[in-house]
Structure formats: structure tokens, C-alpha cells
Amino acid sequence: MEKVNVNKPWEQLSELLQTNDLQQVIDFVDSLNPADTALAVSRLSNSERTQLLTLLEPEDAAEVIEDIPDSQAADFIEDLQPEDAAAILEELDSDHVADLLGELDDEDATAIIDRMDPEEAEEARQFLTYDADTAGGLMISEYLDFKADQKVKDVLDNLQDNREEYADYDVQYLFVTDERDRLQGVLRMRDLLFPRRTAKLSSLMIRNPYKVNVDASLEDLRNFFEDHNLFGVPVVDADDKLCGIVMPEAVEEANEKKSTQQFLGLSGIVGGEEFRSMPLLARSGRRLSWLSLNIVLNIIAASMIAIYQDTLAAAIALAVFLPMVSDMSGCSGNQAVAVSMRELSLGLVRPTELLRVLGKEASLGVINGLALGILLGFMAYLWKGSPFLGLVVGGALAVNTVVAVSLGGAIPLLLKRAKLDPALVSSPLLTTVTDMCGFFFVLSFASLVLDKL
Amino acid sequence: MEKVNVNKPWEQLSELLQTNDLQQVIDFVDSLNPADTALAVSRLSNSERTQLLTLLEPEDAAEVIEDIPDSQAADFIEDLQPEDAAAILEELDSDHVADLLGELDDEDATAIIDRMDPEEAEEARQFLTYDADTAGGLMISEYLDFKADQKVKDVLDNLQDNREEYADYDVQYLFVTDERDRLQGVLRMRDLLFPRRTAKLSSLMIRNPYKVNVDASLEDLRNFFEDHNLFGVPVVDADDKLCGIVMPEAVEEANEKKSTQQFLGLSGIVGGEEFRSMPLLARSGRRLSWLSLNIVLNIIAASMIAIYQDTLAAAIALAVFLPMVSDMSGCSGNQAVAVSMRELSLGLVRPTELLRVLGKEASLGVINGLALGILLGFMAYLWKGSPFLGLVVGGALAVNTVVAVSLGGAIPLLLKRAKLDPALVSSPLLTTVTDMCGFFFVLSFASLVLDKL
Incomplete structure (x- = not known):
């Protein structure tokens, strides 16, 4: 094989x-x-x-x-x-x-x-x-169900008769329903090993089995399977009618799909997956749709430089540091975005806990801001021999790092509360603000000590 | 419940x-x-x-x-x-x-x-x-195995006696081994339903069952379970000794873990997951380790601006466009990185197919580069009324977009061949080069027409 x-x-x-x-x-x-x-x-x-x-x-x-x-x-x-x-x-x-x-x-x-x-x-x-990420969207209809008044013999005969068809079935349980297809109980295959063949299923089945509703969310299903080590769970509709089975693999797969979408979204691949086997213009158009939004955001951020153009002209060395301060802050902020997205998806933080996240990130921002600010400031000082240039550049990076990580931590929570997809929106939003603030801090700090630069 | x-x-x-x-x-x-x-x-x-x-x-x-x-x-x-x-x-x-x-x-x-x-x-x-992402790392040791010369009755007695212990077991198969624990066959629980109780397992079992080696990779296992709709596969060592069972959920879970690591790596969270319940200094230190590398790369890229400082001083309006051109190219490149990483992990492209990827991306880069370049160039022209400024800025963005997407598509393949993790290295590497090239194109194009700007 x-x-x-x-x-x-x-x-x-x-x-x-x-x-x-x-x-x-x-x-x-x-x-x-x-x-x-x-x-x-x-x-x-x-x-x-x-x-x-x-x-x-x-x-x-x-x-x-x-x-x-x-x-x-x-x-x-x-x-x-x-x-x-x-x-x-x-x-x-x-x-x-x-x-x-x-x-x-x-x-x-x-x-x-x-x-x-x-x-x-x-x-x-x-x-x-059904929504793709609900029990209804994840369930399969290939399962075995019998009526409560059928006997073990009936089941065994049925299994024998349909051996081939059932061989493809994933399910190791038999589901027992009443005359109106409502779920009554469940039997494991092995429960058929010992009883008399004339016993009715109703006398053998496990009553009140675990079940989930068709509209149970992916998170509910993950919780369910983490709690219960089962091969599948029956899905019932509002009338308690059995309509399918969700297997744990389907839940894991849906989860993986979600992680993939997050990963693609964060990288600016929107509207579903892209494969290079797709037509060139379709690929190009979809990527452009996201890039065009980005270029607008970039223009907004860069307009801050236009405002301070005279400051910059008076101290052209600053131009070297503008992209560095904005890039570095963007990186710091994106780290915080990733941690928030991850904690949200694991349920380790709730969308309402903004203050907790801000507290945790701001304190980290102060440490990393100081570390990075001192590093960059010192290099600026070494390069031009101007302590003021070092202070302006280092100070701007330090302050902007605090802004970026706090914002980066908060944005996914805010987007989640606004029912927007953090994977798609966090990064462009964050980068625009941190670029803008980065340019502003460098140039406004510089304008304060312009005669000394 | x-x-x-x-x-x-x-x-x-x-x-x-x-x-x-x-x-x-x-x-x-x-x-x-x-x-x-x-x-x-x-x-x-x-x-x-x-x-x-x-x-x-x-x-x-x-x-x-x-x-x-x-x-x-x-x-x-x-x-x-x-x-x-x-x-x-x-x-x-x-x-x-x-x-x-x-x-x-x-x-x-x-x-x-x-x-x-x-x-x-x-x-x-x-x-x-065992490596975490191999059959050895993913298998469980909780399974039922019997010897080939045991009888159905022995199994049924054993099942009855250990009902409680086995209730926690995931496995729906019985594995049959010889006296030296080598895998001989497999039995489904339901195969015990019909035969005589004195029958030997060796006469009932499916011989030469599917199996995987302890060092089978995650990809092998994914392929296996996509090919075979089974509840688990036995794992054998080099001597064909049965040593565990891999369940399909474990494979899906490992996959999800990999997607998560990719997502975190791309966002600059390295060295494992970060949760806000971890000590502040540990979190800060790990984030800084990645940021410090980035700041060095940023300095390399920004040094290009320092080289062309005089050009920039002579046409200060360019300063507004420097971060825009580098940012936009970075975004375009990261889209290509994501598509390559995704195709690699799905096996839709092989690490050696560099030319295929370069061809597909360069043609897309020309289209998107022209679209974005014309857009940005036109805006630059409108803002300052200088067609030359528009040409410089738009041309630089167009050319740099082609560079960025080609490089973005290629980098994950090259890293994979060099056995480096694309998720960790692609983005910083790409950004450094596209920043550097972006600054270079804007400023060198500008220096050609400096008197007209």
C-alpha cells in the first residue's frame, strides 16, 4: 500500500x-x-x-x-x-x-x-x-439509527445486510429514536455483544445521551469534545429530532480552517484562499482590493509628514529615522495583536476586559519602549554626535511603542465587540495609527529643539 | 449536563x-x-x-x-x-x-x-x-492488544473484566500481535459479534493491516488519514513491534498547532506561545529578542536614506512618499509570502519550483505595480502639481512592487530548502529588502530629475 x-x-x-x-x-x-x-x-x-x-x-x-x-x-x-x-x-x-x-x-x-x-x-x-461553523454545518448525515422498539436481532440483521454500505460509515454508535425521530438514546456497538438477541433497544440504550443543538457554535463544540472523549455527538433540531452527527475531526478541521483564515487575513489575502492555479486577473484583483484600502490609510498616515515638512527640511537627518520609528512600533503593536487574537480564540480573555489588556500591555510597552528607545537614540547620537537627535528619536520610539502595544492589545477586543474580523482589520488599522503617531512624535519633538539639531 | x-x-x-x-x-x-x-x-x-x-x-x-x-x-x-x-x-x-x-x-x-x-x-x-510532529510523538499508548493465539472468549472476558479501565480508551480496534509483540493483524470490535467464542484471533483478524512507522511525518499521517477513513492507525518501530496508535484527531490537532505557530511567528511572537498570565519580564524579553533583530534590519534599510540625504533635502516632498512606497511594497510582498506558505503546506508547490512561482508572481506584480504606481503617482502629481514627482513616486512603487511580490513568493521556498522556518524569517527578511529597494528607487529616480522636482 x-x-x-x-x-x-x-x-x-x-x-x-x-x-x-x-x-x-x-x-x-x-x-x-x-x-x-x-x-x-x-x-x-x-x-x-x-x-x-x-x-x-x-x-x-x-x-x-x-x-x-x-x-x-x-x-x-x-x-x-x-x-x-x-x-x-x-x-x-x-x-x-x-x-x-x-x-x-x-x-x-x-x-x-x-x-x-x-x-x-x-x-x-x-x-x-446552516452556518458553516455550527453543528449543523459540521455534521454528517451518515449514521445508524434505529427505533426504540426494535430488537438486538433486528439491528444485527440490518448490520449484516448492509455490511458494505456501513463499512464507509464513521460512526461507532447506534442512535435510538422514537416514532417521531426524536433522539431517545444511544448504544455503543459493543453494547450489542452481551445481551439477549430478543432484548429491545429501549431496554439497553443509554438514555438522555449527550447531544448538541444544530446551532451550537464551533466554540461550544470544542468545549464539548474537550469535556467528553467521544467519537461523535448527535445533533438535534429545535424539536429534538435527530438530524446528524458531528465528529471531533470535523471540529478540529473547522478550527484549522479558522487559523488559516486568520493567517491569510493578517497577510492581506482576503475573500478566501488564493492558489496560483487561479486566473491571474482574479488573483491580482483580490490582492489589489486590500492594497487599495491600505494605500489610502498610508496616505492618511504620511500626511503627518507633509504637515511637518519644514521641520524635516531643517533637520534632514530625521528622515532616516521616520520609517524606522514607524516600522518598529508597528512590529511591537502586531505582537500585541497576535497575543490578543490568540487569547480571544482560546477564551483566555474576554472582549470586555479592555482595562486588563491595556494594563498588561502598557507596562510591557514601557519596558520595551525604553529598551528600544535607548538603543535607537544612542545609535542616532553616535551617528551625528548630537545628543538632541538621540533624545528626539529615542523618545519618540519609546512613547510610540507604548501607544502601539496598548493599541495592538486593545484593537482585537474592540473589533470582536464590533463583530468585525480582527484578522482582517487589526493590522491595517494599527499600522495607520502607529505610523501617524510615530511621524508625529519624531517631528513634533524635533520642532521643540529644532535649533539644537 | x-x-x-x-x-x-x-x-x-x-x-x-x-x-x-x-x-x-x-x-x-x-x-x-x-x-x-x-x-x-x-x-x-x-x-x-x-x-x-x-x-x-x-x-x-x-x-x-x-x-x-x-x-x-x-x-x-x-x-x-x-x-x-x-x-x-x-x-x-x-x-x-x-x-x-x-x-x-x-x-x-x-x-x-x-x-x-x-x-x-x-x-x-x-x-x-520522538519528535513531536512524528507518529511517535503523536501516538497514544492506550490501546487494546491481544496475542494471535488467544480466543474470542479470552477477549470478551478481558473486556468484561476491564470494562471501567477501557471505557476511557479511544480505540475501537483490537490489535493482534505475535509472541514478540510484532503487529500481526487488527480486529474491529464488531468482528467479535458473530464468530464462535472458541475461534482464535489469528483466524478472524484482518492480516497485514495498515500501519505507520514511528518516524512517519505529520504530512505522511495527513496523507494517510485523507486516504483512509479510519479511527486510528497502529504505529510500529523498526522491528515491526507495535508501540502505539495515532488517532486522526491528534493529527488535526498537530496541524492546528502548526498553523498557530505560523500565525504567531509571522506576528513576531517567537519561542512558543505567549499568554498574559506569564511574568511581565519574560514576555517583554521574548518580544524584545525579535524586535532587536528587526531594529538592526531597519537600520540597514534606512541607511539607504542616509546615502541619498542630499537628494532628499533638495526635494523634501519625497519624504512623505518614502514610507508609503516601502510600506505598500511590504504589504504586496507579504501577500505573496502567505500564498507561498499556504501552497507549500498543502503540497501545491514544491520548494524547488522557484521559476514557476517567480513567473506567477512577477506577472501579478506588473499588474498590481502599475495599478498602485499610477494611483500613487497621480496623487503625488495632484498634490504638488509636478508631473516629475508623480513619475518618480509612481515609478518607484511600480518597480518595487514587482520586486516585492517576486521576492515574497520566492522567500518561503528558499527558506524551506535551507530548512529555516518561513513563518519566522520571511517577513523581516522581505521587509528589509523591500524597504531598502523602495528607498533606493524613490531617491535614485529622483536624483535623475532632481532639477525638475
Whole structure:
């Protein structure tokens, strides 16, 4: 079962596609590990990719799709005829279907759903109504449920009869419902090992099992699984009707997705993931949208220099230090942003605890401000031999560091309270203010001692 | 079983600790959800926290520790007497023990291990030898294994006898080994449902089961679990001896940890996580270590301004645009860094594919460089009415954007090849070069047309 690393799998795949030999293509794709499958498929041309996904049986195509990151897979599915896409989606887990459809335009998603098997289509529509980061969005519909008045024998027969279908199922529990599909209890597989075969499930099941509501948040689910070492938790709707199962892996995966979004957001990649397989203009446009906002913020900050232009002209050496003071403060502030974002996401600080954060950061800001200020001030003094230049530059960096870390610590909390995404907004906001303040401190301090510089 | 949100759980916990009433403390901690437990414990004073963890039975203390992020939990454990710490660690999963011990100083870790139950100590020592991000570092030792010549009846008896102990076990498989502990096969619990009770495991087990080597990487494990929808995979050493099980959740968790480290590293939080419950000087020192490197890099970049000081003095309006050009290029470059890091971690680009990345980024850089350059150049022209100022500023931004995105795309690949961490090094490196080039382009272009500015 060892998978081998192939040097340029997309070239081989592309050649095989030209021969149109289905079996060879299947064998080759099977021989790739998931990362190489994703790589190979992403490097094909659009038409080759469409050829591959339609040449393969829907079941095999679905396995390929599973190896590809969601946002990329959604792009590929969009290129297919809706009926081909529908056939593939029918082979995927229900929460995966919802994730993919969620990345498509509404129009494309509808076209695909309309061509799915009515039952699966109904399910997909239902799943799409849930928020991605709730129990409804994370649950799967592949689970085993039986009625409370069924007997052990019924279950065992059913398990035997559907051995193959169930082999793909993730769930190690049986869920027991009443005649109106309301969750009554749960049974572990092993609980079927010992009892009489005529025993009713209602007499064996664990009553009042753990469950979560469809709208339980990602944080609720994390808390749940940290508290309970379970393989999955049943999800019920407002009427207590069983509607799915959330697995702990799905929760971890959603968490990872969130971390990734934070990371991308902080780096100015907005509106979802970017892959270099996407069209150039789409990539360029999305990056520009964020940069254009930034350039406006930059202009606001730099206008402070324009105001003090005469001061600067009178002591041109200051120009060397302006970007240094603003950059360094920006770095200090971003450290505080990261700590706040992390503590927020771990629940170690609450959005309302502004004073606590300000206190903790301001005291750190004083220490680091002094350290950095003395360092930079001393270097300025050495360079030009002017103690006043050292005082102006060092003093400005010290004061601006206190401003930057306090602000950096506070901004994520404020954004969270304003229901804005700290990952997207913190850094541009912080940098604008710290740039502006940095320029202001250097130049206004300098204007006080201008004759001595 | 509903957990309630308590307003300031640490205050209540602190009060309860003063009464020293064990049962009340247990009840209160039980009533908190994991996030609130972590919050409450992190806000206690050091002495209160030590009192809590020693007052509780080791088993209950271990549950508290499980709710706390590893690096913070390690700090708390360090404050305990080694024998108290050892008693608590004995109650944790083996991979969690290894994670915590790995975060301690060697000396502290040894002191604790020496006081653990000899068998558990031996295991902990063994686990510590594995890299955290390998199968050895991620596996747990809590699994069920039987010998190939045992019978179904033996297993069922054993399961009955150890019901309580096994209830905590995560694993739904039985592993079958030979007399020298080498992995022979695997059985699902449900495979015990049907066969005769006198059947030998060797006749029932699935032979040649999937397995991974102790040194399998995180990426191998991700690939494995993407390929195989299993609840866990057995881990064997070089002699094929079964030594543990890796669960898919552990792999997802390790992944999330990696994303978090990337996010923190990019923001300049190095040397592990920072929480505001840590001592002020430790936090300040760690942040300073990264900032001091940055200030040196900043000085190198700013020295470019010093070189062109006369040009700048002759056209002081340029000073307004210097930080803008360098900042904007830095932002563009960081977008490319993020895309490269993401593609690398997904395996969508290989570290050797420098030309591919340079091609993709340079073409994007030309488009975005032109767009931003024209925007900024036009604004500069409007502000001072000088077309030459516009050309200098806009041209410099355009050229520097191409440099920045090409470099930003390439740096993570180069660092990966040099086995350095892209998250830590990319941004400072990129910013230094783009600052320097930005200053250079603005000022050298300006010096060409100085008499017209």
C-alpha cells in the first residue's frame, strides 16, 4: 500500500489523459498520495481537468475531489456540467457537499442541486441553510439509527445486510429514536455483544445521551469534545429530532480552517484562499482590493509628514529615522495583536476586559519602549554626535511603542465587540495609527529643539 | 449536563479555595466548561493555582490540566512539587504527557519522570525521544492488544473484566500481535459479534493491516488519514513491534498547532506561545529578542536614506512618499509570502519550483505595480502639481512592487530548502529588502530629475 512520490505527476497524468485509457488513469491516480493528487490535478489545464473528472466514475472522481482543498475543489466543480458535478457530489459526505456548494455562486449551486437525486438534493438544501461553523454545518448525515422498539436481532440483521454500505460509515454508535425521530438514546456497538438477541433497544440504550443543538457554535463544540472523549455527538433540531452527527475531526478541521483564515487575513489575502492555479486577473484583483484600502490609510498616515515638512527640511537627518520609528512600533503593536487574537480564540480573555489588556500591555510597552528607545537614540547620537537627535528619536520610539502595544492589545477586543474580523482589520488599522503617531512624535519633538539639531 | 457561563469564575474559585472545601471546589470546577476552566485557572495567583492542583485528586487535577493550552499547562506544572506533578501526569494520555514534558526544562522534566510510576516513567522517557510532529510523538499508548493465539472468549472476558479501565480508551480496534509483540493483524470490535467464542484471533483478524512507522511525518499521517477513513492507525518501530496508535484527531490537532505557530511567528511572537498570565519580564524579553533583530534590519534599510540625504533635502516632498512606497511594497510582498506558505503546506508547490512561482508572481506584480504606481503617482502629481514627482513616486512603487511580490513568493521556498522556518524569517527578511529597494528607487529616480522636482 506504499504510495510513491512521483516527480511531476501532472505531466504523467496529462499524457495518460491523451490516451483516454480509463483504467490506466484510475491506476495512476490511485498510486498517488492525496497531496500529489491535489498537486497533479491543480496543474492540469482546465479542459484536462474537466476531462479527468468526467472520465472517472463519479465515485472515483469524488475521491479525487476529497484530496483537494475545498476552495480549489469548488473552482474545479464549477467548470463541470451541472449533471456531472451532481453525480460526483452525491458520492461525498454530506458536510463536505455543503462546504463545496457553499463556496459556489448561488446560481451554480442551485443548478447542481437540481440535478442531484431528490433525497440527496433535499439534504443538501437543508445543510446549506446552516452556518458553516455550527453543528449543523459540521455534521454528517451518515449514521445508524434505529427505533426504540426494535430488537438486538433486528439491528444485527440490518448490520449484516448492509455490511458494505456501513463499512464507509464513521460512526461507532447506534442512535435510538422514537416514532417521531426524536433522539431517545444511544448504544455503543459493543453494547450489542452481551445481551439477549430478543432484548429491545429501549431496554439497553443509554438514555438522555449527550447531544448538541444544530446551532451550537464551533466554540461550544470544542468545549464539548474537550469535556467528553467521544467519537461523535448527535445533533438535534429545535424539536429534538435527530438530524446528524458531528465528529471531533470535523471540529478540529473547522478550527484549522479558522487559523488559516486568520493567517491569510493578517497577510492581506482576503475573500478566501488564493492558489496560483487561479486566473491571474482574479488573483491580482483580490490582492489589489486590500492594497487599495491600505494605500489610502498610508496616505492618511504620511500626511503627518507633509504637515511637518519644514521641520524635516531643517533637520534632514530625521528622515532616516521616520520609517524606522514607524516600522518598529508597528512590529511591537502586531505582537500585541497576535497575543490578543490568540487569547480571544482560546477564551483566555474576554472582549470586555479592555482595562486588563491595556494594563498588561502598557507596562510591557514601557519596558520595551525604553529598551528600544535607548538603543535607537544612542545609535542616532553616535551617528551625528548630537545628543538632541538621540533624545528626539529615542523618545519618540519609546512613547510610540507604548501607544502601539496598548493599541495592538486593545484593537482585537474592540473589533470582536464590533463583530468585525480582527484578522482582517487589526493590522491595517494599527499600522495607520502607529505610523501617524510615530511621524508625529519624531517631528513634533524635533520642532521643540529644532535649533539644537 | 448543561454547563453555564460564569461571569468571573476565577473570583469564585479563589474564594472557594480560601475555604479549602474540597467538595465545593470539585463541584465548581466540574460546573465550568473547558474554556472557562482554562480562564479561571490562568487568572489565579501562582500560590492559589498550586493549592488547587494539589488539593484536587490527581485524576481531577489532570482533567483541569487537559482543559489548558499545553504551553500554559507546562508553566503551571513547573510550579508544582515534582511528586505532585508526577501524580497528575500519570493520569493523562501518554502523548499529552510527552507534549507537556517536552515544554519543560530538561531538569524539571527529569525530576518529574523520576517520581512517576516506573512503568509510566519508562514510557514517558521513550515518548520524549520522538519528535513531536512524528507518529511517535503523536501516538497514544492506550490501546487494546491481544496475542494471535488467544480466543474470542479470552477477549470478551478481558473486556468484561476491564470494562471501567477501557471505557476511557479511544480505540475501537483490537490489535493482534505475535509472541514478540510484532503487529500481526487488527480486529474491529464488531468482528467479535458473530464468530464462535472458541475461534482464535489469528483466524478472524484482518492480516497485514495498515500501519505507520514511528518516524512517519505529520504530512505522511495527513496523507494517510485523507486516504483512509479510519479511527486510528497502529504505529510500529523498526522491528515491526507495535508501540502505539495515532488517532486522526491528534493529527488535526498537530496541524492546528502548526498553523498557530505560523500565525504567531509571522506576528513576531517567537519561542512558543505567549499568554498574559506569564511574568511581565519574560514576555517583554521574548518580544524584545525579535524586535532587536528587526531594529538592526531597519537600520540597514534606512541607511539607504542616509546615502541619498542630499537628494532628499533638495526635494523634501519625497519624504512623505518614502514610507508609503516601502510600506505598500511590504504589504504586496507579504501577500505573496502567505500564498507561498499556504501552497507549500498543502503540497501545491514544491520548494524547488522557484521559476514557476517567480513567473506567477512577477506577472501579478506588473499588474498590481502599475495599478498602485499610477494611483500613487497621480496623487503625488495632484498634490504638488509636478508631473516629475508623480513619475518618480509612481515609478518607484511600480518597480518595487514587482520586486516585492517576486521576492515574497520566492522567500518561503528558499527558506524551506535551507530548512529555516518561513513563518519566522520571511517577513523581516522581505521587509528589509523591500524597504531598502523602495528607498533606493524613490531617491535614485529622483536624483535623475532632481532639477525638475
